[in-house]
Amino acid sequence: MSGGAVASQPEGLLDGGVWFRVEEPGTASAVRRAAERLAADLAMPEKRVADLSIVAAEAAGNLVKHADQGTILVRAVRAADQAGVELIAVDSGPGMADVDRAIGDGHSTAGTLGIGLGAILRQASRWDLHSVPGRGTVLVVQVWPGVAPEPSWAAGLTRPLTGESVSGDACAVREIDGRRQMLVSDGLGHGGLAAAASHEAVRVFREAPAVPPAQMVELLHRALGHTRGAALAVAEADRESAVIRYAGLGNISGTVLAPDGSRRGMVSMPGIAGHQRRQVREYDYPLAPGAIVLMHSDGVVDRWNAADSPGLLIRTPAVIAATVLRDAGTRRDDAGVLVARFS
Template identity: 40%
Template sequence: MMTARSALLVDCEDVAWFRDGPDGARGTAAKLGRRIGLGEQRTAELVLAVAELAANLTKHATDGSLLLRILRNHAALAGDVVAGVEVITVDSGPGMADVPAALRDGMSTTSTLGIGLGAVERLADTFTIHSRPGTGTVQLARFWPHPVPPALSGEAAVGGITRPISGEQVCGDAWAARIDTGTSTGVGTAVARVEGTADAGPPLAAAPDWSMMTGGPRQQPAAARSGASAPVHAAVPGPGDGLLVMSCDGLGHGPLASLAAQAAVNAFRTGNGRTPEQAMEEVHRALRGTRGAAVAIARLESDGRVLFCGVGNITAALLTATSRANLLSHPGIAGHQMHRLRTHEYRLPAQGMLVMHSDGLSDRWSPADLTGLLHHPPAVIATALLRQAGTRRDDASAVIAKAAR
């Protein structure tokens, strides 16, 4: 059973989207590899893989895009930060009828073979592909320094993607995740081991557990037991670790929206709040003086309990292969005007996941739109959702968190 403490978390720094021109993608990949010290040979392998993936988009894809970004893992035990490069491609067709055949060496539908997807799979430390005829393809490849540290052997529990509005270089949307260990040394210290941040001071006081004062066990609300929403007054963290996830949409777009989103991310990562409501208060304070933002924060616990607090227009849902249950947010703007915060409690179904996205994606999607995707890494699911529901008339972001159970 995976716990929040054992879950792999990575920070993503979105660097560049490419819609045309494989030469630009190759050059950027080379610069990123050198910048993070990937090593000469590993950087050359990264560039070769990017060249193949970019060329395939040019030759085969409809409305194809390639994303390059830096990953930074914050190893919880050693405290070492390891950087790598992630490549994601996404297109809207025509898709592959036989993915295993496409991965075999020598397989090509054009006269130029290149190195082939099979070689990209061997070069990458992680390679994932999902394709549906008539819908399109999402591919993800990660390149870490060799030898790959043992802490990176698993799949990240949380993954997301951001894309700026057409014509902008920076995005006003952002997402982040951290682990609350609830140790006696202070929540900030525990987060620093995972997220590589400094201790932000003493933790906020937890709300009292009234059941301890009245001699009875703390009862779970009936609606939460049945899977529906239930307001939780003075919510307290459950036993064990918690996985905290945030989605943020800075008002408007462009540099000022990006500044607001980054202020929210910094406050969330360095904060001591253990519940979504406490973390939201910290983000609200940090956003004063900025444009403000719509923000949603969830806490996932190993027993399936989910605490959620949302302010503004962030869509959030608990998803399975056949169901979608929306989570309740309230009007307001973090950093400017928030009414009394409300936390809602839910139950995450077995094999379920948390989905949060900005209004740069339409909320008119269903589980059927993600058929065959839910066993893939969170970043692949988020990318497919962006393709399905995203609009280029606004900044867009989506984040997926799988159950730490």
């Protein structure tokens, strides 16, 4: 068991999972049942399914009792030789002033989420947590059937527009010939056709040869002609040269966030992959030690500020992505966030 080390999908589409808004005890029960069903589908051992059931019940129960605007994502996580279940619990308050104390003894004061944390973390394979008083808490927990795999360098989250069952946004990562590459795609519009466009972009991205970001965007543009099209961007870390290479079409935002919270935006060109494009251009940006790369669709507003969440940038990519989605994601659009740390 350890904090600060959450694994995610090693390659390809980052599992979208199912989001639950947790306000009533009945919803908490639905979260537990969904987690159990997913674990059974993944053929997890009965003992680990029982452990996961405790984690899901405690995490959802805490949101019902103590949180504001609580939501939980239930999704599969996969490694080369096994699959597990990840729960991401997000709320907008009241937060915890002393996380270490809450983790250490399950202590809770003033209605905060300390209650149940001990039970959750004892059953978890991996976990990470970030909490700010008055702003809320993000808890990421994974339960694996065996020994947890190595932590991933990236994590992505998507959430559909309110009222839709699927998201037109998709995130993917891959490592090929030493290249670590990221994709964020925002299918035009909403619903099934938007999702189909983004899933096609992910498929092509996964199967393409090892090419730089600009060439990858060109490949994706040609491949999406039979879909309604998408805004998309591809980033690649050159760790030897300490740069991030970036190319995009349409309203995908890319930012390099330094450990001190300073940020540098990356440039996408106007267009819609599959339908309209000008010349695709690739840009290089410095990648300082400890920096993270944040990419998101236009369902996440750019005014998000890391300074509002002290200590966030040292957390795992999954916790950072969930916090950005909570604080800057809109309910009037599909939203997708992808976060990577390369050093």
